Amino acid sequence: MRAVTVSPRIPGSLCLVEDWPEPAVEEGGILVEALAVGVCGTDQDIIAGHFGEAPPGQEQLVIGHESLGRVLEDPTGTLHRGDLVAAIVRHPDPVPCLNCAVDEWDMCRNGLFTEHGIKGLPGFARERWRVQPRFAVPLGAAFARVGMLLEPTSIVAKAWEHIERVGHRARWDPRTTLITGAGPIGLLAALLATQRGLTVHVLDRNTTGPKPDLVRALGATYHTESVNEVDLQPDVLVECTGDPRVVLDSMCKVGPTGIVCLTGMSTGGRTIDFDAGALNRTLVLENTVVIGSVNSNRRHWEQAAAALARADHSWLDALITHRIPMSDFTTAYEVNDGTIKVVLDLTA
The missing domain is CATH 3.40.50.720 (NAD(P)-binding Rossmann-like Domain)
Incomplete structure (x- = not known):
């Protein structure tokens, strides 16, 4: 499958890999077809080589943390095939610290947390990904065009x-x-x-x-x-x-x-x-x-989903000023002062 990757800390290493491995079952029981990822300044800083960390034992990091996907299979019974879903970005540290121990991983005190597409976990700019039920946020059908806004919200x-x-x-x-x-x-x-x-x-x-x-x-x-x-x-x-x-x-x-x-x-x-x-x-x-204030835990993702559900979805759709196909991935990550939100379409 295709994936957009970088070699962390190496400026200009952004590339599209055509034969990236399928997501490992260890990543989570829910298999998801990726629909889109939002692009933000964090991605651009990683591409510039300012920070970023590949998963253990790997040299490349799949970027993208503002996810939207459709469930392909879920043997855990949490979701159903065809459901829209977004994945929570940060995972608690393995120690864990006092906050991570009570699922307040956005307030991690020892810095050992991991983050999809940023620090130690593969991101979502790939055609399929997996997620554990506790990190999967279900979305209604109305989110089909704007669900990737859940993470920034x-x-x-x-x-x-x-x-x-x-x-x-x-x-x-x-x-x-x-x-x-x-x-x-x-x-x-x-x-x-x-x-x-x-x-x-x-x-x-x-x-x-x-x-x-x-x-x-x-x-x-x-x-x-x-x-x-x-x-x-x-x-x-x-x-x-x-x-x-x-x-x-x-x-x-x-x-x-x-x-x-x-x-x-x-x-x-x-x-x-x-x-x-x-x-x-x-x-x-x-x-x-x-x-x-930085990052968020599951409670905030659920608050965000409720807030977006109450919003005018035509207004939300207007925030997305550019929708770029995966085949033209470099364009999506170019800084442009005239944009608001750029979305990379992973189905094109």
């Missing part, structure tokens, strides 16, 4: 869960939120914010393309100015760009007792002239909380 579902947990340290009655970045994570964060009844503002530099219309279709307000120029003191700010300047400005932007949730990843290596003392004063005097 699980990321923001976790973020909102943790925001709300922190919020309840005092009386919690948030009214407004600012989302920085209108990529897939930012737009999905905005979607979940509107489902919570919040007044939503989204900031992005793009003045053309689909982003402004997608934000307005949610009933949210689109901004193109800097964080400091937005005339707003939000109760919650979800930072989705990873840009160091935006991150720092966001910490100063929220109102008293506000919460800043960082979901974007900075690349590092960039220094900024910034008044750290003023930031410290603001955080302390206004009881501001800054949290980081």
Whole structure:
């Protein structure tokens, strides 16, 4: 079968292998026909050689962690042939740590977790894959075109869960939120914010393309100015760009007792002239909380599935700006500022 692979830590090693081995039964009892994988910045960083880890004893890593497939067989009786399914990306570490022991593997404390298509487990950019029942998330027929959005939605579902947990340290009655970045994570964060009844503002530099219309279709307000120029003191700010300047400005932007949730990843290596003392004063005097959020556990995947089921699927479909056949795989992984979500069609 065909698979898209890289040699981890070797830039430019992306290739399409025509005779990749069938998935081993040890990967899981549920055999799945791959339909599509979503492409994100993590994939591009792995292709650039920044990180990535092949499974033990292998030199190549099948990439792709935003999965969508159709069940071919399930002797475990968990699913039925023809069911749509997505696979949870992270698996708990074998020790396990305190969090992995209770299935909170997104909060792993010792770093021994594994992740499909990223760290020690084969990804889903191959024509067939297997999954264990505990890591299989069933999807209804309505998800046939957008099911690969489940993984990024699980990321923001976790973020909102943790925001709300922190919020309840005092009386919690948030009214407004600012989302920085209108990529897939930012737009999905905005979607979940509107489902919570919040007044939503989204900031992005793009003045053309689909982003402004997608934000307005949610009933949210689109901004193109800097964080400091937005005339707003939000109760919650979800930072989705990873840009160091935006991150720092966001910490100063929220109102008293506000919460800043960082979901974007900075690349590092960039220094900024910034008044750290003023930031410290603001955080302390206004009881501001800054949290980081990454990955998700099964509970968040299920929350994500429920959120997407409530969403307008034509809006979700519009997030996918490019659907690229597997035969043209290199195009799918090229960085393009005009895209929102690129999907690799594994059936073409």
